[in-house]
Amino acid sequence: MKEQFLNQVKETLEITDREINFEDNFKEYDEWDSLNLLSIIAMIDEEYGVTIDSNTMSKITTIEELYNIIESNK
Amino acid sequence: MGLLKFSDIGITGMAAAVPANTIDNYNYTMHFPTEDVKDIVDKVGIKERRFAPEGMCSSDLCFAAAEKLISDMKIDKSEIDLLVFISQTPDYRMPATSVLLQNRLGLSKNTAAFDLTLGCSAFVYGLSVVFSLVQSGFIKKALLLDGETRSRIYSPKDRKTAFLFGDGGIAAIIEKNSKFGDSYFSLNSDGSKENYIKIDGGGYRNPSSEDSVKEKIVDEHGNIRTDEHGYMNGADVFNFVISEIPTDLKNLYEFANETKDNMDYYVFHQANSYMNNYLAKKLKLDTSKVPTCIESFGNTSSVSIPLTIVSQLQNELKGKKNKLLLSGFGVGMSWASSILNFDDCHISDLIEL
Numbered sequence: 001m002k003e004q005f006l007n008q009v010k011e012t013l014e015i016t017d018r019e020i021n022f023e024d025n026f027k028e029y030d031e032w033d034s035l036n037l038l039s040i041i042a043m044i045d046e047e048y049g050v051t052i053d054s055n056t057m058s059k060i061t062t063i064e065e066l067y068n069i070i071e072s073n074k
Numbered sequence: 075m076g077l078l079k080f081s082d083i084g085i086t087g088m089a090a091a092v093p094a095n096t097i098d099n100y101n102y103t104m105h106f107p108t109e110d111v112k113d114i115v116d117k118v119g120i121k122e123r124r125f126a127p128e129g130m131c132s133s134d135l136c137f138a139a140a141e142k143l144i145s146d147m148k149i150d151k152s153e154i155d156l157l158v159f160i161s162q163t164p165d166y167r168m169p170a171t172s173v174l175l176q177n178r179l180g181l182s183k184n185t186a187a188f189d190l191t192l193g194c195s196a197f198v199y200g201l202s203v204v205f206s207l208v209q210s211g212f213i214k215k216a217l218l219l220d221g222e223t224r225s226r227i228y229s230p231k232d233r234k235t236a237f238l239f240g241d242g243g244i245a246a247i248i249e250k251n252s253k254f255g256d257s258y259f260s261l262n263s264d265g266s267k268e269n270y271i272k273i274d275g276g277g278y279r280n281p282s283s284e285d286s287v288k289e290k291i292v293d294e295h296g297n298i299r300t301d302e303h304g305y306m307n308g309a310d311v312f313n314f315v316i317s318e319i320p321t322d323l324k325n326l327y328e329f330a331n332e333t334k335d336n337m338d339y340y341v342f343h344q345a346n347s348y349m350n351n352y353l354a355k356k357l358k359l360d361t362s363k364v365p366t367c368i369e370s371f372g373n374t375s376s377v378s379i380p381l382t383i384v385s386q387l388q389n390e391l392k393g394k395k396n397k398l399l400l401s402g403f404g405v406g407m408s409w410a411s412s413i414l415n416f417d418d419c420h421i422s423d424l425i426e427l
Binding site for chain 2: 033034035037038041042045046051052053054057
Protein backbone atom coordinates (compact mmCIF):
# COMPACT_ATOMS: atom_id res chain seq x y z
CA MET A 1 0.00 0.00 0.00
CA LYS A 2 2.72 2.44 1.06
CA GLU A 3 4.93 1.15 -1.74
CA GLN A 4 2.11 1.62 -4.21
CA PHE A 5 1.63 5.23 -3.14
CA LEU A 6 5.33 5.94 -3.60
CA ASN A 7 5.11 4.59 -7.15
CA GLN A 8 2.05 6.68 -7.86
CA VAL A 9 3.82 9.84 -6.72
CA LYS A 10 6.83 8.94 -8.83
CA GLU A 11 4.71 8.31 -11.87
CA THR A 12 2.63 11.47 -11.37
CA LEU A 13 5.74 13.64 -11.12
CA GLU A 14 7.23 11.78 -14.10
CA ILE A 15 10.40 10.88 -12.22
CA THR A 16 12.25 8.23 -14.22
CA ASP A 17 15.92 8.64 -13.33
CA ARG A 18 15.93 7.65 -9.64
CA GLU A 19 14.10 6.06 -6.74
CA ILE A 20 12.21 8.24 -4.26
CA ASN A 21 11.70 7.77 -0.51
CA PHE A 22 9.04 8.44 2.06
CA GLU A 23 11.29 10.83 3.93
CA ASP A 24 11.93 12.99 0.84
CA ASN A 25 10.82 16.60 0.83
CA PHE A 26 9.00 16.36 -2.48
CA LYS A 27 8.83 20.13 -2.78
CA GLU A 28 12.59 20.13 -3.28
CA TYR A 29 12.37 17.87 -6.32
CA ASP A 30 13.29 19.56 -9.61
CA GLU A 31 10.02 18.19 -10.97
CA TRP A 32 7.91 19.95 -8.33
CA ASP A 33 5.93 23.00 -9.47
CA SER A 34 2.43 24.43 -9.24
CA LEU A 35 1.32 22.39 -12.25
CA ASN A 36 2.46 19.13 -10.65
CA LEU A 37 0.64 20.19 -7.50
CA LEU A 38 -2.59 19.79 -9.51
CA SER A 39 -1.45 16.40 -10.80
CA ILE A 40 -0.81 15.18 -7.25
CA ILE A 41 -4.19 16.48 -6.04
CA ALA A 42 -5.90 14.78 -9.00
CA MET A 43 -4.05 11.51 -8.47
CA ILE A 44 -5.01 11.37 -4.78
CA ASP A 45 -8.63 12.23 -5.61
CA GLU A 46 -8.77 9.55 -8.29
CA GLU A 47 -6.96 6.77 -6.47
CA TYR A 48 -8.09 7.40 -2.89
CA GLY A 49 -11.22 9.59 -3.16
CA VAL A 50 -9.61 12.20 -0.92
CA THR A 51 -9.35 15.90 -1.85
CA ILE A 52 -6.48 17.77 -0.26
CA ASP A 53 -6.81 21.54 -0.16
CA SER A 54 -3.91 23.80 -1.03
CA ASN A 55 -3.63 25.09 2.54
CA THR A 56 -2.96 21.56 3.80
CA MET A 57 -0.57 20.97 0.92
CA SER A 58 1.37 24.11 1.83
CA LYS A 59 1.97 22.84 5.38
CA ILE A 60 3.48 19.49 4.53
CA THR A 61 6.85 18.61 3.08
CA THR A 62 7.41 14.86 3.01
CA ILE A 63 5.69 12.12 1.04
CA GLU A 64 5.04 10.36 4.33
CA GLU A 65 3.00 13.32 5.62
CA LEU A 66 1.01 13.28 2.39
CA TYR A 67 0.36 9.58 2.84
CA ASN A 68 -0.73 10.05 6.44
CA ILE A 69 -3.27 12.71 5.42
CA ILE A 70 -4.80 10.33 2.91
CA GLU A 71 -4.94 7.55 5.52
CA SER A 72 -6.65 9.79 8.09
CA ASN A 73 -9.21 11.08 5.54
CA LYS A 74 -10.18 7.78 3.97
CA MET B 75 -32.09 24.42 -3.20
CA GLY B 76 -31.77 26.58 -6.28
CA LEU B 77 -33.55 24.10 -8.53
CA LEU B 78 -35.79 25.39 -11.35
CA LYS B 79 -37.96 23.79 -14.01
CA PHE B 80 -39.36 25.42 -17.13
CA SER B 81 -41.63 24.16 -19.89
CA ASP B 82 -41.75 24.88 -23.61
CA ILE B 83 -38.93 27.45 -23.73
CA GLY B 84 -35.66 27.10 -25.59
CA ILE B 85 -32.78 28.60 -27.51
CA THR B 86 -33.76 28.98 -31.18
CA GLY B 87 -30.53 30.53 -32.45
CA MET B 88 -26.97 31.42 -31.46
CA ALA B 89 -24.03 33.38 -32.90
CA ALA B 90 -20.54 34.22 -31.63
CA ALA B 91 -17.84 36.74 -32.41
CA VAL B 92 -14.15 36.59 -31.48
CA PRO B 93 -11.40 39.14 -32.14
CA ALA B 94 -9.34 38.31 -35.25
CA ASN B 95 -6.19 39.15 -33.24
CA THR B 96 -4.76 35.70 -32.41
CA ILE B 97 -2.20 35.00 -29.68
CA ASP B 98 0.07 32.00 -30.24
CA ASN B 99 0.48 30.78 -26.67
CA TYR B 100 3.76 28.89 -27.22
CA ASN B 101 5.25 32.18 -28.43
CA TYR B 102 3.75 34.32 -25.68
CA THR B 103 7.22 34.44 -24.16
CA MET B 104 7.99 38.07 -23.47
CA HIS B 105 7.96 37.64 -19.68
CA PHE B 106 8.96 33.98 -19.16
CA PRO B 107 11.58 31.53 -20.50
CA THR B 108 10.44 29.59 -23.60
CA GLU B 109 10.78 26.18 -21.89
CA ASP B 110 8.61 27.28 -18.91
CA VAL B 111 5.99 28.56 -21.33
CA LYS B 112 6.01 25.23 -23.16
CA ASP B 113 5.45 23.32 -19.90
CA ILE B 114 2.53 25.54 -18.93
CA VAL B 115 0.91 25.57 -22.39
CA ASP B 116 1.26 21.78 -22.74
CA LYS B 117 -0.47 21.28 -19.41
CA VAL B 118 -3.31 23.80 -19.82
CA GLY B 119 -3.82 22.76 -23.46
CA ILE B 120 -4.50 26.29 -24.70
CA LYS B 121 -2.66 26.78 -27.99
CA GLU B 122 -4.29 29.98 -29.16
CA ARG B 123 -6.37 32.76 -27.71
CA ARG B 124 -8.07 35.83 -29.13
CA PHE B 125 -7.27 39.25 -27.66
CA ALA B 126 -9.50 42.23 -28.34
CA PRO B 127 -7.40 45.11 -29.69
CA GLU B 128 -7.42 48.41 -27.82
CA GLY B 129 -10.81 50.06 -28.04
CA MET B 130 -12.77 46.84 -28.60
CA CYS B 131 -15.15 45.94 -25.78
CA SER B 132 -17.20 42.87 -24.83
CA SER B 133 -20.24 44.78 -26.04
CA ASP B 134 -18.72 45.23 -29.53
CA LEU B 135 -18.28 41.47 -29.87
CA CYS B 136 -21.85 40.88 -28.66
CA PHE B 137 -23.18 43.61 -30.97
CA ALA B 138 -21.57 41.92 -34.01
CA ALA B 139 -22.90 38.50 -32.94
CA ALA B 140 -26.40 39.92 -32.35
CA GLU B 141 -26.58 41.73 -35.72
CA LYS B 142 -25.50 38.56 -37.54
CA LEU B 143 -27.94 36.38 -35.65
CA ILE B 144 -30.85 38.77 -36.20
CA SER B 145 -30.07 38.99 -39.91
CA ASP B 146 -29.43 35.23 -40.40
CA MET B 147 -32.67 34.32 -38.59
CA LYS B 148 -34.56 37.16 -40.36
CA ILE B 149 -35.83 38.40 -37.01
CA ASP B 150 -38.06 41.46 -36.86
CA LYS B 151 -36.31 43.58 -34.23
CA SER B 152 -39.64 44.88 -32.95
CA GLU B 153 -40.34 41.36 -31.64
CA ILE B 154 -37.41 41.49 -29.21
CA ASP B 155 -38.89 42.46 -25.84
CA LEU B 156 -36.02 41.53 -23.51
CA LEU B 157 -32.25 42.09 -23.66
CA VAL B 158 -29.95 40.70 -20.97
CA PHE B 159 -26.22 41.40 -21.14
CA ILE B 160 -23.84 39.19 -19.16
CA SER B 161 -20.31 40.41 -18.45
CA GLN B 162 -17.75 41.30 -15.83
CA THR B 163 -16.05 43.60 -18.36
CA PRO B 164 -18.77 46.15 -19.17
CA ASP B 165 -18.23 49.37 -21.16
CA TYR B 166 -18.73 51.69 -18.20
CA ARG B 167 -19.37 51.49 -14.47
CA MET B 168 -22.66 53.13 -15.38
CA PRO B 169 -25.00 53.00 -17.21
CA ALA B 170 -25.56 49.29 -17.72
CA THR B 171 -24.18 48.09 -21.07
CA SER B 172 -27.47 46.29 -21.91
CA VAL B 173 -29.18 49.68 -22.12
CA LEU B 174 -26.54 51.00 -24.52
CA LEU B 175 -26.94 47.84 -26.62
CA GLN B 176 -30.72 48.36 -26.80
CA ASN B 177 -30.01 51.65 -28.58
CA ARG B 178 -27.11 50.38 -30.71
CA LEU B 179 -29.15 47.44 -31.95
CA GLY B 180 -32.12 49.68 -32.72
CA LEU B 181 -34.48 47.84 -30.39
CA SER B 182 -37.74 49.33 -29.18
CA LYS B 183 -37.85 51.57 -26.09
CA ASN B 184 -40.26 49.01 -24.63
CA THR B 185 -37.42 46.50 -24.41
CA ALA B 186 -36.68 45.30 -20.87
CA ALA B 187 -32.86 45.53 -20.52
CA PHE B 188 -30.45 44.85 -17.67
CA ASP B 189 -26.98 43.44 -16.94
CA LEU B 190 -25.97 40.35 -15.01
CA THR B 191 -22.52 40.28 -13.43
CA LEU B 192 -21.28 36.79 -12.74
CA GLY B 193 -18.27 34.99 -14.22
CA CYS B 194 -17.91 31.45 -15.51
CA SER B 195 -21.33 30.35 -14.21
CA ALA B 196 -23.13 33.31 -15.79
CA PHE B 197 -24.37 31.84 -19.05
CA VAL B 198 -26.38 29.16 -17.24
CA TYR B 199 -27.53 31.67 -14.60
CA GLY B 200 -28.48 34.12 -17.37
CA LEU B 201 -30.45 31.48 -19.25
CA SER B 202 -32.44 30.67 -16.11
CA VAL B 203 -33.32 34.35 -15.64
CA VAL B 204 -34.35 34.77 -19.27
CA PHE B 205 -36.35 31.52 -19.23
CA SER B 206 -38.22 32.62 -16.14
CA LEU B 207 -39.09 36.04 -17.62
CA VAL B 208 -40.19 34.44 -20.88
CA GLN B 209 -42.27 31.89 -18.96
CA SER B 210 -44.08 34.48 -16.87
CA GLY B 211 -44.51 37.36 -19.30
CA PHE B 212 -45.56 38.28 -22.79
CA ILE B 213 -42.09 38.30 -24.27
CA LYS B 214 -42.04 37.19 -27.91
CA LYS B 215 -38.28 36.98 -28.30
CA ALA B 216 -35.51 37.45 -25.75
CA LEU B 217 -31.95 38.36 -26.71
CA LEU B 218 -29.26 37.06 -24.35
CA LEU B 219 -25.83 38.62 -24.92
CA ASP B 220 -22.72 37.39 -23.12
CA GLY B 221 -19.30 38.95 -23.68
CA GLU B 222 -15.91 39.07 -21.99
CA THR B 223 -12.56 40.74 -22.54
CA ARG B 224 -10.86 38.61 -19.89
CA SER B 225 -7.47 39.22 -21.55
CA ARG B 226 -7.46 42.67 -19.93
CA ILE B 227 -8.12 41.46 -16.39
CA TYR B 228 -5.01 39.40 -15.76
CA SER B 229 -1.33 40.33 -15.55
CA PRO B 230 0.87 38.96 -18.35
CA LYS B 231 3.61 38.72 -15.68
CA ASP B 232 1.70 36.31 -13.41
CA ARG B 233 2.29 32.80 -14.74
CA LYS B 234 -0.71 31.47 -12.83
CA THR B 235 -3.08 33.35 -15.12
CA ALA B 236 -1.02 34.75 -18.04
CA PHE B 237 -1.67 31.86 -20.43
CA LEU B 238 -5.32 31.08 -19.79
CA PHE B 239 -7.73 33.80 -20.75
CA GLY B 240 -9.20 35.06 -24.01
CA ASP B 241 -11.98 37.26 -25.36
CA GLY B 242 -15.28 36.66 -27.13
CA GLY B 243 -18.96 37.54 -27.29
CA ILE B 244 -22.13 35.64 -28.11
CA ALA B 245 -25.80 36.26 -28.82
CA ALA B 246 -28.69 33.85 -28.27
CA ILE B 247 -32.40 34.12 -29.07
CA ILE B 248 -34.77 32.50 -26.58
CA GLU B 249 -38.44 31.84 -27.38
CA LYS B 250 -41.50 29.90 -26.28
CA ASN B 251 -42.27 26.81 -28.33
CA SER B 252 -43.92 23.56 -27.26
CA LYS B 253 -41.26 21.59 -29.16
CA PHE B 254 -38.75 22.28 -26.38
CA GLY B 255 -40.48 20.40 -23.56
CA ASP B 256 -39.03 20.65 -20.04
CA SER B 257 -35.73 22.18 -18.97
CA TYR B 258 -34.03 22.04 -15.59
CA PHE B 259 -31.55 24.27 -13.75
CA SER B 260 -29.47 24.03 -10.60
CA LEU B 261 -27.99 27.31 -9.32
CA ASN B 262 -25.43 27.56 -6.50
CA SER B 263 -23.07 29.95 -4.69
CA ASP B 264 -20.36 29.89 -2.01
CA GLY B 265 -19.04 33.33 -1.07
CA SER B 266 -16.78 31.86 1.63
CA LYS B 267 -14.45 31.09 -1.31
CA GLU B 268 -14.39 34.68 -2.59
CA ASN B 269 -10.59 34.80 -2.66
CA TYR B 270 -10.14 31.76 -4.93
CA ILE B 271 -10.48 34.04 -7.97
CA LYS B 272 -10.63 37.76 -7.35
CA ILE B 273 -9.65 41.32 -8.24
CA ASP B 274 -9.04 43.10 -4.93
CA GLY B 275 -8.79 46.70 -6.11
CA GLY B 276 -10.67 49.16 -8.27
CA GLY B 277 -14.15 48.59 -6.82
CA TYR B 278 -15.76 50.51 -3.98
CA ARG B 279 -14.28 48.42 -1.13
CA ASN B 280 -10.72 49.19 -2.22
CA PRO B 281 -11.02 52.11 -4.65
CA SER B 282 -8.59 52.80 -7.46
CA SER B 283 -5.53 54.66 -6.22
CA GLU B 284 -1.95 55.34 -7.17
CA ASP B 285 -0.99 52.27 -5.16
CA SER B 286 -3.64 49.96 -6.61
CA VAL B 287 -2.16 50.25 -10.12
CA LYS B 288 1.45 49.67 -8.98
CA GLU B 289 3.05 46.38 -10.06
CA LYS B 290 4.16 44.22 -7.12
CA ILE B 291 5.87 40.87 -6.72
CA VAL B 292 3.16 38.78 -5.11
CA ASP B 293 4.70 35.39 -4.30
CA GLU B 294 7.86 33.34 -3.93
CA HIS B 295 7.75 32.48 -7.65
CA GLY B 296 8.26 36.13 -8.58
CA ASN B 297 4.86 36.60 -10.18
CA ILE B 298 4.00 40.25 -10.72
CA ARG B 299 0.63 42.00 -10.80
CA THR B 300 -1.23 45.03 -9.48
CA ASP B 301 -4.17 45.06 -7.06
CA GLU B 302 -6.40 45.74 -10.05
CA HIS B 303 -5.36 42.56 -11.83
CA GLY B 304 -7.23 39.33 -11.25
CA TYR B 305 -5.59 36.48 -9.36
CA MET B 306 -6.43 32.84 -9.07
CA ASN B 307 -5.53 30.05 -6.70
CA GLY B 308 -5.48 27.21 -9.21
CA ALA B 309 -5.19 24.31 -6.76
CA ASP B 310 -8.17 25.50 -4.69
CA VAL B 311 -10.27 26.08 -7.80
CA PHE B 312 -9.33 22.60 -9.05
CA ASN B 313 -10.39 21.01 -5.75
CA PHE B 314 -13.59 23.01 -5.72
CA VAL B 315 -14.55 21.91 -9.23
CA ILE B 316 -13.77 18.23 -8.82
CA SER B 317 -15.78 18.03 -5.61
CA GLU B 318 -18.75 20.37 -6.25
CA ILE B 319 -19.55 19.71 -9.91
CA PRO B 320 -20.09 15.93 -9.68
CA THR B 321 -22.42 16.54 -6.69
CA ASP B 322 -24.33 19.27 -8.52
CA LEU B 323 -24.83 17.14 -11.63
CA LYS B 324 -26.05 14.25 -9.52
CA ASN B 325 -28.63 16.54 -7.88
CA LEU B 326 -29.70 17.93 -11.25
CA TYR B 327 -30.16 14.48 -12.88
CA GLU B 328 -32.20 13.41 -9.88
CA PHE B 329 -34.38 16.55 -9.97
CA ALA B 330 -34.93 16.19 -13.74
CA ASN B 331 -35.53 12.44 -13.45
CA GLU B 332 -32.80 12.01 -16.03
CA THR B 333 -29.69 9.89 -16.33
CA LYS B 334 -26.24 10.89 -17.41
CA ASP B 335 -26.38 8.60 -20.44
CA ASN B 336 -29.50 10.34 -21.82
CA MET B 337 -27.49 13.47 -22.62
CA ASP B 338 -26.35 13.94 -26.23
CA TYR B 339 -23.66 16.46 -25.30
CA TYR B 340 -22.04 17.73 -22.11
CA VAL B 341 -20.86 21.32 -22.48
CA PHE B 342 -18.67 22.51 -19.64
CA HIS B 343 -17.12 25.86 -18.91
CA GLN B 344 -13.76 25.76 -20.69
CA ALA B 345 -11.37 26.40 -17.78
CA ASN B 346 -8.24 24.62 -19.01
CA SER B 347 -7.72 21.23 -20.66
CA TYR B 348 -6.15 19.66 -17.61
CA MET B 349 -9.09 20.41 -15.36
CA ASN B 350 -11.73 19.72 -18.01
CA ASN B 351 -10.17 16.37 -18.95
CA TYR B 352 -9.94 15.33 -15.34
CA LEU B 353 -13.55 16.35 -14.70
CA ALA B 354 -14.79 14.37 -17.73
CA LYS B 355 -12.78 11.35 -16.57
CA LYS B 356 -14.09 11.61 -13.03
CA LEU B 357 -17.67 11.87 -14.31
CA LYS B 358 -17.01 8.84 -16.57
CA LEU B 359 -18.25 10.65 -19.67
CA ASP B 360 -17.89 9.50 -23.26
CA THR B 361 -15.39 12.10 -24.44
CA SER B 362 -16.85 12.11 -27.97
CA LYS B 363 -19.89 13.78 -26.37
CA VAL B 364 -17.84 16.45 -24.61
CA PRO B 365 -17.14 19.20 -27.16
CA THR B 366 -14.30 21.59 -26.40
CA CYS B 367 -12.83 24.78 -27.87
CA ILE B 368 -10.25 25.52 -25.17
CA GLU B 369 -7.35 24.83 -27.56
CA SER B 370 -8.36 27.65 -29.90
CA PHE B 371 -9.93 30.29 -27.66
CA GLY B 372 -8.67 29.67 -24.11
CA ASN B 373 -10.80 30.41 -21.08
CA THR B 374 -13.36 33.07 -22.03
CA SER B 375 -15.21 32.93 -18.69
CA SER B 376 -19.00 33.05 -19.11
CA VAL B 377 -18.66 33.03 -22.92
CA SER B 378 -16.96 29.63 -23.03
CA ILE B 379 -20.09 27.44 -22.89
CA PRO B 380 -21.99 29.20 -25.72
CA LEU B 381 -18.75 29.66 -27.70
CA THR B 382 -18.19 25.89 -27.48
CA ILE B 383 -21.73 25.29 -28.78
CA VAL B 384 -21.34 27.76 -31.67
CA SER B 385 -17.84 26.68 -32.69
CA GLN B 386 -18.23 22.90 -32.21
CA LEU B 387 -21.90 21.91 -32.55
CA GLN B 388 -23.17 23.90 -35.56
CA ASN B 389 -23.87 20.85 -37.74
CA GLU B 390 -24.80 18.61 -34.83
CA LEU B 391 -27.68 20.88 -33.76
CA LYS B 392 -28.99 21.71 -37.25
CA GLY B 393 -32.29 20.00 -38.06
CA LYS B 394 -31.97 17.68 -35.04
CA LYS B 395 -33.25 17.23 -31.53
CA ASN B 396 -30.57 17.09 -28.85
CA LYS B 397 -30.47 17.04 -25.08
CA LEU B 398 -27.59 19.07 -23.66
CA LEU B 399 -26.11 19.27 -20.22
CA LEU B 400 -24.48 22.66 -19.53
CA SER B 401 -22.31 23.33 -16.50
CA GLY B 402 -20.48 26.54 -15.60
CA PHE B 403 -18.28 27.12 -12.54
CA GLY B 404 -15.87 29.74 -11.29
CA VAL B 405 -15.38 33.14 -9.68
CA GLY B 406 -17.59 33.70 -6.61
CA MET B 407 -17.46 30.84 -6.18
CA SER B 408 -20.56 30.40 -8.26
CA TRP B 409 -21.73 27.36 -10.22
CA ALA B 410 -24.79 26.40 -12.24
CA SER B 411 -25.89 23.47 -14.38
CA SER B 412 -28.76 22.88 -16.74
CA ILE B 413 -30.44 20.20 -18.85
CA LEU B 414 -31.88 21.71 -22.02
CA ASN B 415 -33.53 20.41 -25.18
CA PHE B 416 -32.33 21.82 -28.48
CA ASP B 417 -34.47 21.36 -31.58
CA ASP B 418 -33.10 22.56 -34.93
CA CYS B 419 -31.19 25.40 -33.28
CA HIS B 420 -29.82 27.88 -35.81
CA ILE B 421 -26.07 28.43 -35.34
CA SER B 422 -24.53 31.26 -37.37
CA ASP B 423 -20.99 30.98 -38.73
CA LEU B 424 -18.37 32.24 -36.27
CA ILE B 425 -17.51 35.92 -36.79
CA GLU B 426 -13.96 37.27 -36.58
CA LEU B 427 -13.86 40.95 -35.75
